[in-house]
Amino acid sequence: MTIIKLQRELKGCILDIGGGGEGIIGRMYGWQVTAIDNRQEELDEAPNSSIKILMDAEHLAFLDKTFDNTTFFYSLMYMSKDTQEKAIAEAARVLKTDGKLIIWDAVIDTAYPNPFLVELSIDVNGELVHTVYGVIKPDAVQDCQLFIDICEKNGLKLRSKEEDTAAFKLVFQKN
Numbered sequence: 229m230t231i232i233k234l235q236r237e238l239k240g241c242i243l244d245i246g247g248g249g250e251g252i253i254g255r256m257y258g259w260q261v262t263a264i265d266n267r268q269e270e271l272d273e274a275p276n277s278s279i280k281i282l283m284d285a286e287h288l289a290f291l292d293k294t295f296d297n298t299t300f301f302y303s304l305m306y307m308s309k310d311t312q313e314k315a316i317a318e319a320a321r322v323l324k325t326d327g328k329l330i331i332w333d334a335v336i337d338t339a340y341p342n343p344f345l346v347e348l349s350i351d352v353n354g355e356l357v358h359t360v361y362g363v364i365k366p367d368a369v370q371d372c373q374l375f376i377d378i379c380e381k382n383g384l385k386l387r388s389k390e391e392d393t394a395a396f397k398l399v400f401q402k403n
Contacts, residue, residue, distance in 0.1 A: 230348050230349070230394050231349045233350075234350065236257070236353075238296070239296065240296025241261075241295050242260050242261045243290070243319065244301065245298065245319060246300060246301070247278065247299075247303075248263065248269075250357055251263060251274030251278065252301050252302075252357065253299050254276030254280075255275070255276045255357070258278065261276070262281060264280075264283040264285065266282070285307070285315035286318060288318040288321070291322070292321055292322065293327075295323055295324060297323070297330065298320075298322065298329045299330045300316075302333055302334065302348075305334055305361065316382055320384055320402060323384075325402055326401060327402050330398065331396075331397070331398045331400075332395070333375070335370070335395060336363070336368045337369065339364055339369075340364060341364075343362050343364035344364070346362070347359075348360070372398055376398065384400035384401065386400055
């Protein structure tokens with residue numbers, strides 16, 4: 229089991245991409261968050277006070293430089309490689325200059341033919357959320373370097389990296 233203790237470190241408005249389901253970023257930051265997800269049922273079950281919008285991460289319906297922060301909390305693992313690239317490009321586009329893009333995700337060596345599962349215990353403002361995220365797909369292999377490369381290609385500069393054998397957190401800034 230991976231344990232994540234979230235710290236309130238973001239100021240301003242936050243676009244949380246894939247923010248349905250457990251709605252972790254929305255639980256942490258409440259009204260500051262606009263959570264998008266491509267599945268309405270995921271948005272409906274998110275137990276938080278964020279704004280929830282059904283939207284495709286590849287085609288964000290926001291103006292350039294709208295958000296102070298964009299986040300991906302264990303959502304990139306569900307996307308194809310092509311979708312990951314498009315979603316990060318869109319997240320960078322709607323991010324204000326000097327804004328932060330933060331990625332929390334799992335290191336995946338294989339997710340086919342057997343599913344990849346990651347069990348998490350997340351401390352959100354003192355509330356413990358226990359969940360399991362999982363995928364089964366041939367192209368699921370990922371690590372932090374994959375996302376560093378995509379983000380840098382989109383004009384984002386790596387500011388911090390935390391990683392272990394199972395998970396990582398990357399913080400980028402838009403110049």
